Amino acid sequence: MLAAIxxxxxxxxxFTLSLGSFEFSLRWYALAYIxxxxxxxxxxxxxxQRPGLWPAGQAPMTAxxxxxFMTWAVLGVVLGGRLGFVLFYQPAYYLAHPAEILMVWQGGMxxxxxxxxxxxxxxxxxxxxGLPWLSTGDLIAISVPIGLMLGRLANFINAELWGRPTDVPWGVIFPGAAAQACGDxxxxxxxxLYQAGLEGFALFAVLVFVALRLRGFLKPGLIMGLFVAGYGAARVIVEGFRQPDAQFITPxxxxxxxxxxxxxxxxxxVPMLLIGVSLAKWAARR
Structure with a gap:
């Protein structure tokens, strides 16, 4: 038996609340989004509210x-995340079952x-x-990584999107489908957790350091470029440890x-990495 956690x-x-036939459950994944x-x-x-951080002392948005914008962002995350899953990962299934496309409560983002x-x-x-494009993108980008971190932690709690089999001492014995896929x-x-650390905490720390200590907001587009490149790089790396999606696995x-x-x-x-690096380099040279 290998050493494992x-x-x-x-x-x-x-928690779950039951009132007669009505039942409501608050899940960690939903709380992560909130x-x-x-x-x-x-x-x-x-x-x-700190105009000195921004070009000409003018923040791209008011409070x-x-x-x-948060209302727009919520719609973008939910609709885009669902349609992305449908188109990128299971187009054939949802083409045959179009009524299930909007059933986001069944999972699949x-x-x-x-x-x-x-x-x-x-x-x-x-x-x-009529907002400035690049500075608005910087503001949005630096606000995202903590949400990514919380979402990946919720994935861990749900025992989903697990990694590939390993013999490293910090490997985890996941229950359910993870165990059934390769033996229990x-x-x-x-x-x-790798993704939570790289896409979330580490990326947020880098963006905050560049924005607040190196005055990165004064070069519009820099923070946005670093975010896009940083996420792309982190995802490319972690995919080497993550179990591939079942629909793409064959003998x-x-x-x-x-x-x-x-x-x-x-x-x-990979396109995110290339576009992000190009944008960050262009912004840094302005």
């Missing part, structure tokens, strides 16, 4: 506009789709309100590679 006794549900959006709203408000959804929401909001017990990389393709040896997550993240 047993999965902690965690329930995906925080807390992440709440932090983004509070942090963005804090930043726009009221930050609050208005994709970060890259949510990212594109927020981009579309931001473009519409910026144009409607099955030691796997806690890739959700001849156990690593779930879809193109040029890349998984779907890597294939969607």
């Amino acid at each position: 047993p999965f902690p006794n965690l329930s995906p549900e925080i 807390a992440g959006l709440g932090f983004a709203w509070a942090f963005a408000r804090w930043l726009v 009221a506009q930050v609050e208005d 994709a970060f890259h789709g949510g990212f594109l959804g927020v981009v579309v929401a931001a473009v519409i909001f910026v144009r409607r309100n 017990p099955c030691v796997r990389h806690p890739s959700q 001849d393709n156990p690593l779930g590679q879809v193109f040029l040896g890349l998984t779907m997550g890597q294939l969607l993240s």
